[in-house]
Amino acid sequence: MNKTRTLTTLIGALLASGSAVATDLQSVDWSSIPSTELTLFYPGQSSYEWIVNEKHGPGATETRAGKTCLDCHAEEEADIGNLIVSGEKLEPTPIPGKAGSLKVKVQAAFDQEYLYLKAVWAAREAGQYHDYIVYRDGKWEKTGSHRVSGKVAAGVEPPIYEDRFTVMLGDGRGVPEFNQVGCWATCHNDMRFMPDHPDKEAVETHPVLGKGGLKKHDIRKYLLNSRTASDRTGGWNNTKSREEIASLRNSGGFLDLWQWRAHRSNPVGMADDGFVAEYRLFDAGKKMFSDNWDKQTNQPRYMFDPAGNGGKPHLTTADLKQATPGFYLGDTNKVAYDPGYAWKNGDVLVRRVVTGKVEGSAGDNNDVHGSHAGGKWTLVWKRKLDTGNAADDVAMKPGQSYPIGLAVHDDHVTARFHYVSFPMKLGLGNGEGEINAVEIK
Amino acid sequence: MPSRSNDPAKKEGRGRALWRALHDFFEKPLNGLLAGVVVAAVLSLSFVVAEELNVRASSTEFCISCHSMGAYVYEEFKQSKHYNTASGVRPQCGDCHVSKRFWPAVWDHIMGTEDLIGEYSHDWSRPEVFEEKRPAMAEKVRMQMLNNDSKNCRECHVWEAVQPKRKRGQRAHKAAIEEGKTCIACHYNLVHKKVPLSDTFKQAVDQYGKPGKGLSSGVAQTGDS
Numbered sequence: 001m002n003k004t005r006t007l008t009t010l011i012g013a014l015l016a017s018g019s020a021v022a023t024d025l026q027s028v029d030w031s032s033i034p035s036t037e038l039t040l041f042y043p044g045q046s047s048y049e050w051i052v053n054e055k056h057g058p059g060a061t062e063t064r065a066g067k068t069c070l071d072c073h074a075e076e077e078a079d080i081g082n083l084i085v086s087g088e089k090l091e092p093t094p095i096p097g098k099a100g101s102l103k104v105k106v107q108a109a110f111d112q113e114y115l116y117l118k119a120v121w122a123a124r125e126a127g128q129y130h131d132y133i134v135y136r137d138g139k140w141e142k143t144g145s146h147r148v149s150g151k152v153a154a155g156v157e158p159p160i161y162e163d164r165f166t167v168m169l170g171d172g173r174g175v176p177e178f179n180q181v182g183c184w185a186t187c188h189n190d191m192r193f194m195p196d197h198p199d200k201e202a203v204e205t206h207p208v209l210g211k212g213g214l215k216k217h218d219i220r221k222y223l224l225n226s227r228t229a230s231d232r233t234g235g236w237n238n239t240k241s242r243e244e245i246a247s248l249r250n251s252g253g254f255l256d257l258w259q260w261r262a263h264r265s266n267p268v269g270m271a272d273d274g275f276v277a278e279y280r281l282f283d284a285g286k287k288m289f290s291d292n293w294d295k296q297t298n299q300p301r302y303m304f305d306p307a308g309n310g311g312k313p314h315l316t317t318a319d320l321k322q323a324t325p326g327f328y329l330g331d332t333n334k335v336a337y338d339p340g341y342a343w344k345n346g347d348v349l350v351r352r353v354v355t356g357k358v359e360g361s362a363g364d365n366n367d368v369h370g371s372h373a374g375g376k377w378t379l380v381w382k383r384k385l386d387t388g389n390a391a392d393d394v395a396m397k398p399g400q401s402y403p404i405g406l407a408v409h410d411d412h413v414t415a416r417f418h419y420v421s422f423p424m425k426l427g428l429g430n431g432e433g434e435i436n437a438v439e440i441k
Numbered sequence: 442m443p444s445r446s447n448d449p450a451k452k453e454g455r456g457r458a459l460w461r462a463l464h465d466f467f468e469k470p471l472n473g474l475l476a477g478v479v480v481a482a483v484l485s486l487s488f489v490v491a492e493e494l495n496v497r498a499s500s501t502e503f504c505i506s507c508h509s510m511g512a513y514v515y516e517e518f519k520q521s522k523h524y525n526t527a528s529g530v531r532p533q534c535g536d537c538h539v540s541k542r543f544w545p546a547v548w549d550h551i552m553g554t555e556d557l558i559g560e561y562s563h564d565w566s567r568p569e570v571f572e573e574k575r576p577a578m579a580e581k582v583r584m585q586m587l588n589n590d591s592k593n594c595r596e597c598h599v600w601e602a603v604q605p606k607r608k609r610g611q612r613a614h615k616a617a618i619e620e621g622k623t624c625i626a627c628h629y630n631l632v633h634k635k636v637p638l639s640d641t642f643k644q645a646v647d648q649y650g651k652p653g654k655g656l657s658s659g660v661a662q663t664g665d666s
Contacts, residue, residue: 052656054638058613058627064647066654071616072609079607176657232637 023111023440025367025382030118033107036435040408040419041081041101044090048224049189049232051181068180069422070434077101077422092195095147095417102408102419108437110385110398110428115437117381119165123410126372127163128327129320130263133292133300135347140300142351144320146414148193160320162263164409165370165379166418167256168276169402169426171394174252175223182423183405186221186255186276188234193415196233208239214279220415225253226278245278249391253277256394258365260379262372264289267328268356271365271381275392283392285360292329292353294337300349302334303341309333314347329353361389385428398439401425401432499535507556509565510534513575514633521632530597537593537632538582579636583625587645591624598624621650 052060059072073080081100084090102121109116131144144160151157168186170178177185190196200217204210209219219236226245227235239245248254257280260271265288273283294301303313313335319327329350358366367382386395396402404426409418427433505511515534518524523532539549563570586593600618605611613627626646630636647655 054630054635057630059609060638061627061646062613062616062653064643064656065652066656067616072612074608076608180657 023114023116025116025369025380028109028116028118028380028440030107033109033118033438033440034436035105035107038104038106038406038421038424038434039077039081039101040104040406040421041077042085042091042098042418043081043187043416043420044084045092045189045194045416046084046090046184047187047189047191047194047234048181048184049230049234050090051184053232063181066180069182069184070424073422081419093148093153095413098411102410104406104408106406106435108426108435109440110396110437111440112398113385115381115383115385115396115428116440117167117379117383119377119379119381119406121165121377121408121410122375123163123372123377124375125411126262126322126377127161127410127412128262128266128372129160129350130162130261131160131351132315132320133349133351134317135314135343135349136345140298140349146417147412148414148417152412158320159412161409161412161414162261163377163411164262164407164418165260165271165377166407166409167258168405168407169256169258169394170404171252172401172403175225175255177224178255178405178423179403180423182403183407183420184423186223186280187416188219188222188224188230188236189232190219190234190236191222191416192218192220193417194234198236202237206237206239208242208245209236209279213242214281216279219279221257221276221280222278223253223255223276239278249277252390254392256392258383260365260368260370260381261289262370262377263328263350264352264354265365265368266370267330267354269367269369270356270358270363271368273362273364273393281392283361283364283389285362286358287362288356288358289352289354292349292351297339299339300337300351302329302353303337303349304329305333305335313338313341314343314349317346317348320348331355331357361387361392364389364393396428398428399430401427401430404433404435499533499539501533501535504534504538507560507565509556509560509563509571512565513568513571517633523632532597536597539593541593541596575634576636576639579633580639580642583629583642584645586625587623587642587649594624594628600624617650619651620653623649626650 046056050056052063054060056063062072063069078101083100085094085098085100087094104119104121107118129144131142133140134143143157145152145157146161147153147159149157152159168178168183172179175185188194190198197219203217203219207213209216219234222236224230224235225248226240227238228240229235229238240248254275254277257274257276258271259274260266265271268288270288272287272289274281275283292300292302304315306313309315315327327350329352331354334353364387365381365383368379369381370377370379372378385397387393388395394402402425404424406421406424407418424434425432427436429437429439501515505515518534563574565571600614603614605614617627626649629638629642647653
């Protein structure tokens with residue numbers, strides 16, 4: 001159903017556009033495009049602060065001197081991941097049985113207008129569900145979370161968290177440290193699941209990040225250029241003024257961040273489009289997912305249309321084991337929640353709603369398709385080189401190179417419990433990169 | 442007066458007997474700064490004599506005869522890779538801390554007499570007394586090593602002959618030899634408890650040898666806090 005949908009959208013788009021300059025994503029001949037096999041590894045709590053300070057030993061000296069990670073660590077990715085995932089170093093909460101690294105096969109191509117990416121990686125499970133809500137004694141309760149959450153670790157909730165594939169991209173100038181230390185430029189000791197995370201109240205009362213500002217409750221990725229000072233714990237609370245932060249962004253001082261999500265974006269053939277600046281934020285406009293929850297009534301907003309769901313408005317916990325056709329609430333299979341329905345204990349609804357009706361810059365990754373088969377995810381991606389949204393997207397040009405980092409969230413994890421790449425370059429037709437996109441006509 | 446009987450490294454060595462006598466002497470209130478200076482001078486001389494007589498004033502035994510040295514840094518050293526080596530080569534304190542050549546060694550020992558005064562003017566049995574001083578001491582040692590191109594390290598290690606097991610070491614050494622870097626720039630926190638790097642030391646390291654491009658950073662790190 002997913003495929004037919006995509007196809008119809010594509011045909012529609014082609015008919016509508018009339019002059020089809022760009023290649024249809026589904027017809028890219030990947031067999032003629034060179035591939036790179038990357039080893040992404042588990043980074044634990046190796047923050048920027050860890051990298052440039054004494055615990056990194058010679059690595060800190062040489063990072064300060066301007067060397068890049070691969071100058072020392074090329075081909076050591078698997079060893080690093082194995083060491084950290086074991087809990088011996090940089091990981092106070094190891095996940096039993098988790099592998100230390102993950103191989104990802106990447107291919108890239110471009111034409112004058114678009115970038116095309118393909119990535120293949122092994123994933124035992126598809127991970128196409130996200131958290132959900134269960135009916136119990138007259139109430140809907142949120143349940144299911146990532147492996148490291150307290151309730152999952154204690155066996156009270158099941159581990160349910162979508163798989164993700166993330167691209168972080170710089171323009172090479174706006175955030176100079178990204179060229180050298182890659183994603184570590186965004187990772188700090190005071191972010192969530194890191195050693196110095198501030199408590200919720202401190203974040204909520206912060207003038208720029210809290211209730212009077214971005215309305216955040218925890219600290220996520222941010223760039224040091226948005227802070228006036230930092231130390232070994234990071235610099236979360238030393239934000240520059242709103243004006244300074246805004247002007248930084250207007251002058252390109254941010255990183256582009258795109259996340260393909262197996263539950264929250266893949267069903268509509270998309271990936272989200274965000275960026276990292278003073279926080280990890282979404283681009284302007286309307287993104288593809290939102291919460292299936294009405295804060296006023298404390299009830300879900302939507303339920304499944306019984307007509308397309310075997311006559312029932314809900315799922316059962318058994319459905320969550322595999323992606324059944326109605327595994328997400330989308331544009332065509334949802335109806336308004338009916339509190340009058342004879343809800344029974346154990347009835348399940350998903351906690352997110354996904355829509356193809358995106359708007360603005362937030363919807364720029366609107367041709368992204370992952371399929372899970374044979375224990376593998378195969379992801380294909382098409383995106384405008386230059387979306388025209390300079391305030392939250394990096395604009396690419398053929399012939400140039402761009403600093404890039406990749407990450408995969410596999411097996412019900414979130415935040416830092418992912419596999420990541422060292423900083424790399426994406427070359428568009430110049431052969432300069434670790435990942436080299438070739439030109440297609 | 443702190444009891445030194447629980448000194449883990451207790452060994453009634455020549456050095457120690459000498460210090461005990463001196464300690465009694467210093468406890469008498471009449472002996473002021475002047476006496477200290479005179480004694481220091483005399484001691485320096487006796488250090489030289491000791492060296493000449495091949496009494497190992499650089500030996501671990503000698504160094505740890507003082508509580509300040511024996512209770513902390515020695516215990517840490519025993520956990521390090523320099524204490525438990527595959528080859529059984531076990532550096533003495535002085536191998537890293539005292540110059541090999543004669544006159545510099547004499548100088549080190551003269552400077553060391555300052556420690557003698559230090560030994561008896563503090564209650565080293567209290568770990569917090571040592572910990573309070575540790576950062577400054579580590580800094581001094583690091584700067585010394587940086588300024589003399591880690592010459593003591595090189596007495597044992599021939600850099601070109603070091604064969605790091607892992608790729609990171611092989612690559613780092615290859616580049617660092619070409620760039621004229623020095624051991625302590627990378628191999629700090631070597632055998633004792635870890636001490637954070639000071640900004641001063643970091644800057645000195647960053648300027649040592651052929652300076653690199655420097656850390657590309659969107660903001661100046663305030664560093665230590």
